[in-house]
Amino acid sequence: MKSINYAKLAEIINAEVSEISNLKFQISNVCIDSRKVTQGSAFFAIKGENHDGHDHLKQAFENGAACAVCRLGFNSNGIPSDKPILFVDDTIQALGRLAKYVRRNSSYKVVAITGSAGKTSTKNMVSHVLKSKFKCYSSPKSFNNNIGVPLTVFDALDDTEILVSELGSNHPGEIEYLTNIIEPDIAIVTSVFAAHLEGFCSLDVIKGEKSSIAKGLKPGGRLFITDTLFDYCTDKKIKFEPFCKPQNVKIGGFESSFEIEGVTVQLPLPGRANVENALAAWTVCKNLGISASQFAAAIATVKPADMRMECLQIGSAKVLCDCYNANPGSMANALETLSLISQQEKKRAVFIFGRMGELGSQSESLHSQLGNTIAIHKIPVVLTIKGDAAIAAQTAHNTADYDISVNVFENLTQLCDNMYKFVKPDDIILIKASRSERYEAVVERLKGLFIG
Template sequence: MKEFLIEDLAQIIRAEPTNSANAVITGISIDSRTIRAGDCFFAVRGENFDGHDYVSQAIVNGADCAVVERDVGAGQNILKVADTVKALGTLAKWYRSRIGYKVIAITGSAGKTTTRQMAYHVLSGHYSCVQALKSFNNAIGVPLTILSADENNEILIVELGSNAPGQISALTSIAAPDIALITNIYPAHLAGFGNLETIIREKASIAEGLKAGGKLLINGDFEGLVRYCDTIKRDFLTFGQGGDCDIRGEGLISEGICGRLTIEGSQIQVPLAGVANLSNALAAWAICKQFDVGLESFSEAISTFETVDMRLEIINRGPITIINDCYNANPASMANALDCLARLGAGKRKVFICGLMAELGAQSEQLHRRLGRMVAESGVDVLAASGDLAGVVAESARANAGKEDFEIFVFKNTNELCNNLSRFVRCDDIVLVKGSRSAKLEQAVVKLDVKKFDA
């Protein structure tokens, strides 16, 4: 991060005066455990913690300054504001306006992280790039990502996430992207959005923050998105499989742990499972093309891309194969994961460890019933469902089962499921593990990693 004075920080975030204004800030942190000398500690509140309880520890660990909302005791360089998260965003917006790097902002219902990491993987071979740490895509993560770059970086890539209207608009105002991309539109976070039309409007609001001359890239295979973007008086380019798309991918074929697609007559090999990852690769190409990366160079780089953790991650542990896709879940990503299980599981006993799809609002039960039907129709041999709507998924799967030996297990929660893995997982099985973050199904992946299965 480019250095600046605490005095400047106080003015930018409109904080109460500090008594040592000439100290220099060299970094920003919200974690007292990772503070370095010269950092400013922002005391933010989370669901399970309050940063104000750790201000003293942050100072002890080397922080030169702290930004707080309430009194935390006497001390130098304590800046008080009304809202530390908003102050963090204000600082990031100011910083973005004064650093010359290009910003790529990615949003959508699915594929944001993989598309971002693909674009970074390719572009970092041509430019000095910075990307989000993990899935830092909210009002805290986006500012931290922006502030992590310095004047020597040429490109910054961020994700913009949302679970309620207005969040993308706020984030794009901070990021001020040069390139904004919408990966896709699916039913997700319906508890906050209510319907698909609201999701479209929310994702399309990423265009509001585009810098002058900036480019909007959207998935042209989603007609509702295209129709809406036609009304916002902003030029855009489309990518997708449709014949009318400006940037087109053809012949998307997923084969086992890899796949391929054709772009501009050239076959592109993608070393990831699932058709959705081929769409992500096409989105990444749409981005890279704006920075004059050649297709041959893109193809060479993407062929060495590695799987993103907990996103269709293939893990071979002794006699079982695990498809770890438990980072998050919505109806579309469930369908993609089940398709991947069917393709990879030919000749194997296919087990689906299924968690809740969270934040679907009033449509939650209906969509979980639909999931149960998908499970039955996809050729799964064993369903192990856990969580509040596990019974709904199981009932629907049983009603639509086309074979007598279809096994179904229902558990109250992930812990109970993990304690019963030996009841339904056998040697040589292929096991898909998928659910929303709240299900914490990575615990099942860990258990499967260490469990011994008899041959």
């Protein structure tokens, strides 16, 4: 980001200024972690679930912070009087106001991506391809909330030509807030599933939330959406365009292919969902001047995002690590891919899973539907733990018309301790759960079993 003087910063974030004499110095970067502060940083003190940045002001200044942004009423006793502090009603809102200013005063184009699933994978594909032609920046992680999106803006270098950001949400209003910060030139909605129902209550509310990304579009900006949103956006008179359509789609377990404008694209990622993500990525890239042949050449080397249908070879076992997110739609996609790989490889499929989080009052019925999906794909070995996930396991057991081994454990530790009894070295193993369930522990235990 370009340097901003202290007085301008105070104006942008509507801050009250501490009593110091020098208001002429510059801030050159923004930081929320006192350990990572460098010379010229504006340190925003943010209160989180486990830590409060206000407790670390002294360290931030010792590390070179040019100033700190704190909440009104914060007692700055103990901080040297020559250290400038700006006081605001809400430091997270102030972070957003500064990000909006930085974005508006930057020359790069912005691609914003939201959806119930596929945000990070699509973001990675888009940025991977665009980097072959442009100076493109995207956050290295899932920085998709009211802190992560501003940090993405701040971290973009001054010569960035295209910034790619994902926007996430678990309650109404978040996407509209974020899109108004980042003001995209191109907005994408990858998918719409029943997800975060504790905050949204219904699929229709989710559709409204995802489509609200259009509210922040720059003049002349374009919205591209998944076909499951067509009717909603048409009814609400939201202007949109569809994703580009492929030809000769061939869905594979570990890789797939399709044609665009007569060019064959080899996608080295598993399953149908990644093909859909790739088509969203192609739609963006085409509209930013990437040719079909350029897209095909670049996407052929894309890597999976961590813990998102990540294919791991553990000994002789093939493991699909998909532990970052879980909702009914992504579960169905993952199970279809597991079944497809099992058939292609002629090896046994094993499904180790945890609950889908934030489904509210519909959690029981949606986990029961998951059990039906397990049975439809004839998964022979199922391992999970007590709670909502056990509902899925029991439904699979009750509806399966084939031999199925269903195993429900007291907790994740017990599952890991007993896993050796049920998995074999040459299995195809899908591990999937909501991030809060910490099922990456299963991957580590498998490494111990099959590698030693």
